[in-house]
Amino acid sequence: MIAADTSYSNGAVLPQGDSPELVLVPATPNERIEAIRLNSKAWRGLLDLETYIERENHLHQQRLFQDCFTCWILVDRREPEEYRTILGSCETYKKKAMLAHGGQVEDVSTHGVGSVYCRPEFRGKGYAKRMLEELSTKINDWKMETETRKCSLFSILFSDIGKEFYAQFGWKPFTSSHFALPPISEDTYAAAAIKATLPKTRALVASDIQTTMCSETVLQKERDLLAAASETSPGPKVAIAPNFEHFEWHWAREEFYAEKIFSDRELPVTKGAGEDIAGVYCAWNRNFGETPEENTLYILRWVYDEPTSPEQSEAIVKAMAAVLRRAQLEAHRWDMATVEFWNPTPLLEKAVALLDPTVEVVHREKSSIASLRWTGAEHGLGEDVEWYLNEKYAWC
Numbered sequence: 001m002i003a004a005d006t007s008y009s010n011g012a013v014l015p016q017g018d019s020p021e022l023v024l025v026p027a028t029p030n031e032r033i034e035a036i037r038l039n040s041k042a043w044r045g046l047l048d049l050e051t052y053i054e055r056e057n058h059l060h061q062q063r064l065f066q067d068c069f070t071c072w073i074l075v076d077r078r079e080p081e082e083y084r085t086i087l088g089s090c091e092t093y094k095k096k097a098m099l100a101h102g103g104q105v106e107d108v109s110t111h112g113v114g115s116v117y118c119r120p121e122f123r124g125k126g127y128a129k130r131m132l133e134e135l136s137t138k139i140n141d142w143k144m145e146t147e148t149r150k151c152s153l154f155s156i157l158f159s160d161i162g163k164e165f166y167a168q169f170g171w172k173p174f175t176s177s178h179f180a181l182p183p184i185s186e187d188t189y190a191a192a193a194i195k196a197t198l199p200k201t202r203a204l205v206a207s208d209i210q211t212t213m214c215s216e217t218v219l220q221k222e223r224d225l226l227a228a229a230s231e232t233s234p235g236p237k238v239a240i241a242p243n244f245e246h247f248e249w250h251w252a253r254e255e256f257y258a259e260k261i262f263s264d265r266e267l268p269v270t271k272g273a274g275e276d277i278a279g280v281y282c283a284w285n286r287n288f289g290e291t292p293e294e295n296t297l298y299i300l301r302w303v304y305d306e307p308t309s310p311e312q313s314e315a316i317v318k319a320m321a322a323v324l325r326r327a328q329l330e331a332h333r334w335d336m337a338t339v340e341f342w343n344p345t346p347l348l349e350k351a352v353a354l355l356d357p358t359v360e361v362v363h364r365e366k367s368s369i370a371s372l373r374w375t376g377a378e379h380g381l382g383e384d385v386e387w388y389l390n391e392k393y394a395w396c
């Protein structure tokens with residue numbers, strides 16, 4: 001049993017954030033549950049504590065994180081394991097990634113950081129600061145023994161507390177924009193499809209996403225594009241590998257909620273939409289918020305080939321618009337308040353303009369700020385890096 005609430009918080013003097021006695025260590029399984037119990041106050045949302053812990057365990061077991069997950073806790077080294085007071089906690093997830101420089105691309109690994117937490121009564125004492133400082137010295141080598149490069153050159157996180165906090169520790173903010181579109185009813189969908197002469201789309205189930213968006217051919221195309229980009233413009237480029245495990249993880253989350261909260265409904269099987277002639281595909285998931293207004297159908301990723309002619313470009317834009325319409329309909333069917341997709345490309349901007357020229361790109365300042373800590377300069381790869389495929393699928 002963890003004595004987290006019975007030591008420091010019970011009157012004993014808390015250590016300073018810069019105390020030499022503080023260490024960042026992987027939590028034991030019990031300590032991990034204790035860390036989840038503590039952070040539940042911030043993140044359990046609609047779930048009761050028990051269901052929240054169940055959700056975390058369920059996500060933890062997904063293939064994306066098998067043997068790749070670490071729950072870290074900041075503790076006083078003088079306290080005995082299992083009885084340590086958790087001063088701060090966070091999680092890291094090792095992920096497959098791509099790194100391109102000088103026209104060459106490497107399959108590499110990186111870490112995502114998430115669930116950075118300090119309980120309210122311990123805040124403002126420099127614990128989160130100490131935790132992230134410690135983490136930044138450990139993370140690059142962590143679980144990298146089997147990799148060709150024995151260290152990772154970067155790590156990512158998505159800040160919900162703006163752009164400054166993580167930047168102090170090296171996680172710099174990258175482009176964090178999105179389009180938000182409203183749901184549309186069956187009638188509007190039918191009418192719009194006729195009026196706008198958009199092409200027909202098909203709904204995609206999980207196996208379709210695997211074949212159309214996650215095959216080795218598609219992943220190789222992304223590697224080639226990254227390599228080509230690093231030949232034509234200076235500086236390294238990185239991307240989180242958009243492998244199928246990412247989508248499975250996002251869907252495990254939506255299915256968990258669908259099962260627990262909407263048990264009277266069927267599980268959501270439509271995982272995206274596509275238009276085969278132009279070769280445009282997207283994968284999505286439903287995010288159930290604390291209030292109905294927060295329910296969001298996120299487009300996790302887009303796949304399409306760059307057009308080589310104006311005709312092709314027009315066909316792709318129309319196909320994107322049709323796929324977006326299909327996403328808006330899906331949002332309506334699942335009582336989602338909005339459809340959102342991140343960091344739109346110029347072609348996607350055109351597709352949105354086709355549907356509604358008044359919709360504008362939103363530049364986020366506070367939530368889901370895509371942040372990346374780059375240490376490639378120490379390896380001769382330069383000070384700056386570009387983040388490709390910076391889409392929602394990479395969120396953790």
Ligand SMILES: CC(C)(COP(=O)(O)OP(=O)(O)OC[C@H]1O[C@@H](n2cnc3c(N)ncnc32)[C@H](O)[C@@H]1OP(=O)(O)O)[C@@H](O)C(=O)NCCC(=O)NCCS
Nearest residue numbers: 042116117118123124125126127128129158159160161165
């Ligand atoms: C964010 C959080 C982890 C910070 O914990 P903390 O222990 O209070 O932070 P620290 O005391 O180590 O603060 C270190 C520095 O960051 C600053 N800081 C703290 N919280 C900040 C915030 N939300 N935004 C910007 N700066 C912040 C502090 O002022 C301090 O600056 P200083 O060194 O110049 O004095 C804590 O507030 C928390 O758990 N919040 C709820 C969960 C959450 O939102 N987590 C982040 C998810 S992305």
